[in-house]
Amino acid sequence: MDAEDFPKKYNSKETEEKYIKYWQENKIYKFDKKDTKKKIYSIDTPPPTVSGKMHLGHSFSYSQTDMIARYKRMKGFNVFYPFGTDDNGLATIMLIEKTKKIRANKMERGEFIELCLKTLEELRPQYVQDWKRIGLSADFDLFYTTINEHCRKISQESFIDLYKSGRIKRKNSPIMICPKCRTAIAQVELEDAEKDSFLSHIKVQIIGTKEHLVFATTRPELLPACIGISVHPDDQKYKDLIGKYVKMPLTGAKIQITPDEETDMNYGTGVVYYCSYGGMECIEWMSRHTDVEPINVMDVNGIYNSKAGKYEGLNSIKARTQIIEDLKKDGCLVKQEPIKHIVNTHERCGTDIEFVATEQWFIEYLDLKDRLLEAGAKLNWNPSHMRNRLDNWIKGLKWDWCLSRQKKFGVPIPVWYCKKCSEVIIADKKQLPIDPLEDKPLLKKCQKCGCNEFLPEKDVLDTWATSSMTPQIAAKLVPERYNDIYPMDLRPQAHDIISFWLFNTMVKSQLHNNINPWKDVMISGWALDPKGKKMSKSKGNVIEPQKMIENYSADAIRYWAAKSKLGDDVSFKEEDLRTGMKLCIKLWNASKFCISHLTECKQDEIKTDNIYEILDIWMMEKTNQQIEKATNYLDNYQYSAAKKEIEFLFFNTFCDNYLEFIKYRIYNEELTKSKKSALATLNSVIFDVLTMFAPFIPFITEEIYQLSFKQIKKEKSIHLCSWPKSKPTGDKQCLRTGDLFCEIIAQIRQYKNKNNLSLKTQIKQIKIFLKTKEEKELIEKIIEDIKGVGIVEKISLYVNEQQEENIFVTF
């Protein structure tokens, strides 16, 4: 080691940029596919959606995962830590349209996909750079993007396999559509919105009598699709009407009044009318009244068709106005009551969703709820309560997974249909990835009817159909080690997408391989603004991590990310970054101090065998304790608790106490036995501290390592060094002695403080009162240390069993 090279001040910006390059050039984090000795630890890294820049929430949760990855690497695992980007969804379409100033709808699908791929190629490096900048130790050569060939192939393979096993089916069934985006949407894409509406009370005539019946509805426009009217069987008001028919206004349709226990007697008039489809409740009602045929008045584009009669060509909003108008004319509208109610909207655009029966592709999984709940219970959840969210979601599932999306961009559904008999022609796995719009099936003739003309499926797959395959996608990047990588060890992700990504990935893995895709899950919280609110562009409270890195450092951001317990949301406070910087500066200075003294002697003079002084053994044992605690915490994904232990060891025990305890010994110019003992301790502890900090603040620890220990330890990077092990001295009594010593020094410091004395002021004499004889004997052994550290000339020891304190010092 050479102390000359150690700069007085730490320059985080230069250093961090230097090591991003260094790590990349030296492939420090490369997954070693040939290494069969080390156990693999595989991580199913979340692929961020390519859109603009990395946000603060990313830097928060990815840092947390990275701490675990770095820890596992130091623990001797062959860490499989890929990095991908998600770019086959709507966000990407919007990004491409904006960047290239084009409209997807006006292009051929193949052409648009090509453009997307090309544009993403241009944008991606800059985007990924942000993740490198926070010091992510992923192997960026293990890279995928959810729209590339590799992923399209795997996603289509998955489709074909599940089709063949009968899980994927094309069905005519009611689905949710967004009339604005003109596509099918899934349960998970819904968002609640409270909206103002009217409850329209509509009067209908009971056939064969002069009586009328009034029902209330928020969807009067669906009157042409009315298929039933129900009352509660116990409702005295309407009991006698059950079985009778009513004549609907405007359409003249004859509808029977049926009993239905689900009807709420107290809502509206107690009479409900059902349409195909006004909402979830209509679909459920139909499942209870199977003899009724639906009247599909709406097409998949959200426009009323000829079955809606004179309302053909309108959308719901226009039809509503018109129908209300017509009902008024006919005198059938009793009243309109303003109400506020919660409606399901499309989360992307806020449009009210509609229900339409069409042909779509589904994965049927409602029969698997129990099995999925069991599978979820087998995962090792961190924190454990996050499992409730998955359970909740599975129990509440009502819909099969609708896979088809009417979008221009995405992974094409690998299917054609026979022109003559509509038979499904599924692609051959050998030809994947394909686009049925451009490619032809390998099959020359329809096996059913012999026709040789095929119509391509135009729809693409739901983006989650692909991202639910990330464990397989990543593992197949290293096909020769596939079985060692998949199932993976860890899925890290944030809690908001448990019902999307986590659940869907489990479903796929269960359906394909009958296993869970990973052993452990690690659920991060969210980064909130300083007031604890979600950050959003519209609120203008977005904090850019890039600026914070610029102003503070990536280490400081990571330090902040390590502050919260796993799963907890954390609000961003700039002070925390300052605290992080403070730690870095302290670590820098302490290391500088240690190294400047360690360079005075040769390595073989400061081996741990040379440690014999009580306070040195005390320091070693304190370190052992904290190593054990930190290791245990990290094994359980509790990075914040681990960080706290390491910080306590470093700040409190090492800097505030130990370094002060040994100064009087190491400033001795002679290399005495006692000084060697101290230097050996310094040498051991500072390195352990550095390595333990390395997963949290990888840049500064690397710089210190490169400037000092590299010459001895030989590893190219501190991140390739081993995680420290406890080094028992076999002398536990020193722990007690050292702790007593700390108390004595604290009292001396207090005394000097109260008397406005500098700490280096010499004190003539002190008396130390111990409670027991044993303690007095312990202290006798370190009298010289007390004199040296406290700068005291004379010390007398007494035993006083009566006193309350363990130690009492008088001056």
Add this chain to the structure above:
RNA sequence: GGUCCGGUGGUCUAGUGGUAUGACGUCGCCUUGACGUGGCGAAGAUCGUGAGUUCAAUUCUCAUCCGGACCACCA
């Protein structure tokens, strides 16, 4: 409406069946040879509210209030 999480000094936070951790802030002292973007020290919370279990509860149970999240939702 269901489920879950949280409510600890001025602020944020740790934690535990025996009155509490740290950070920031505040105040005082110290220009000590790693560090003034420093060091040392001090003040400051009875752990949301009520009840119960217990020798003992901030920690367990129940109720209640207040935040927050996820899910569901009514024609």
